[in-house]
Amino acid sequence: MNFQRWTSAVALAMCFATGALAEPARVMIPANPGGGWDGLGRQMFAAMNQAKVFTDGATFINKGGAAGTIGLAEFVRTTKGDDNAVMAMGVIMIGGAISNKMPVTIKDVTPLARLTNEYNAIAVPADSPIKTVADFMAALKRDPGALAVGGGSAGGVDHVMLALLARQSGVPADKINFVSFSGGEILAALGGGKIKAAISGTSEFRQFADSGRIRIIAVSGPSRVEGVNAPTLKESGIPVEVGNWRGVVGAQGMSAAGKKMWLDRLSKMHASAEWKQTLKTQGWDDAFLEGDKFEAFLRNEEAAWASALKDVGILK
Numbered sequence: 001m002n003f004q005r006w007t008s009a010v011a012l013a014m015c016f017a018t019g020a021l022a023e024p025a026r027v028m029i030p031a032n033p034g035g036g037w038d039g040l041g042r043q044m045f046a047a048m049n050q051a052k053v054f055t056d057g058a059t060f061i062n063k064g065g066a067a068g069t070i071g072l073a074e075f076v077r078t079t080k081g082d083d084n085a086v087m088a089m090g091v092i093m094i095g096g097a098i099s100n101k102m103p104v105t106i107k108d109v110t111p112l113a114r115l116t117n118e119y120n121a122i123a124v125p126a127d128s129p130i131k132t133v134a135d136f137m138a139a140l141k142r143d144p145g146a147l148a149v150g151g152g153s154a155g156g157v158d159h160v161m162l163a164l165l166a167r168q169s170g171v172p173a174d175k176i177n178f179v180s181f182s183g184g185e186i187l188a189a190l191g192g193g194k195i196k197a198a199i200s201g202t203s204e205f206r207q208f209a210d211s212g213r214i215r216i217i218a219v220s221g222p223s224r225v226e227g228v229n230a231p232t233l234k235e236s237g238i239p240v241e242v243g244n245w246r247g248v249v250g251a252q253g254m255s256a257a258g259k260k261m262w263l264d265r266l267s268k269m270h271a272s273a274e275w276k277q278t279l280k281t282q283g284w285d286d287a288f289l290e291g292d293k294f295e296a297f298l299r300n301e302e303a304a305w306a307s308a309l310k311d312v313g314i315l316k
Contacts, residue, residue: 024057026079028087030071032064034184035152036201040116040246041088043278044269051272054265064182067096067153073104079251083258086112090246092156094298095305099155099315106302110250110259111295113266116279117245117287119221120161121202121230123214125193133218133236136197140176141169150179150186150198155314158199161220161242163312168238173313190214201244202228203283225283245287247294263291 027045031037041060048054063071068089079085087109097105124130130139139147144166151158159180163173179195187205190198191213198205198214202225208214209228216230220242224232233240250262269275270288279286289297309315 024059026085027058027060028075029062030068032182037088047275047278048269050274053268067156068093069102076108081253082251085251092152095155096153110254112248114247114289116284117243118201121205121216122218123205123216124197144171144175145177148177148195150195153180157244164240
């Protein structure tokens with residue numbers, strides 16, 4: 001992870017401007033510090049500040065749990081009609097809301113933009129006897145309950161990826177041992193041997209793999225990730241490809257003027273050299289999709305994930 005880690009899970013003020021703040025944005029991060037949504041939210045506002053798109057600062061609130069739906073519910077409850085409130089989110093939240101049967105969903109916020117996509121990686125401790133994808137699949141088939149695999153919240157992209165891998169080994173989804181984490185705790189659990197493998201975004205693992213603390217054995221994209229010495233699952237003969245997109249939404253009841261204001265800011269940020277450098281540094285793919293197109297995409301994602309969760313046996 002290349003973004004700066006913050007240790008507090010409460011609101012934090014970031015004073016980007018050189019003078020007094022006019023009105024800092026209120027930013028909900030529906031996860032604990034150190035994870036992908038935390039990185040996206042903070043990097044987004046850092047890039048906007050550096051590009052002089054928005055320099056009034058931001059107050060970040062971390063509230064993790066239940067695939068981001070605890071933070072989502074808090075965001076909806078406390079920000080209705082607030083043009084200055086936004087929230088980081090992504091595909092994990094959609095799957096989590098469906099699998100947890102949450103009363104609050106993404107239908108209760110204002111879609112703004114999809115920003116990034118990255119593919120998952122499978123990582124193991126540096127001293128693990130699991131050296132290859134073949135080793136991982138063999139362990140999964142031999143005794144799925146003994147192979148504790150960490151990831152994000154239940155019903156999210158990491159959980160679904162493990163279920164898809166299990167299906168390739170003939171293992172039912174209800175037999176896998178998936179251990180859910182919120183934010184960056186998964187890295188400590190993996191390094192400490194509390195789990196035998198982990199699935200998460202490649203960018204979250206890269207720094208620890210480079211330092212030799214963990215080992216990445218596969219990535220879930222259509223091609224290898226630059227700078228990561230690991231094959232794709234497809235190279236290893238496993239027809240599984242899983243992506244993890246992330247974006248930003250506004251408050252329920254945001255005004256038309258407020259929505260236009262944020263869409264203008266995000267569009268300018270997306271075109272900036274600062275954001276392009278952020279994407280390169282973090283290893284994120286550019287997946288920009290804004291406004292009504294993003295809203296239509298979200299509706300399609302809800303339907304697709306409801307079907308996928310049933311198909312792999314997570315949702316009954």
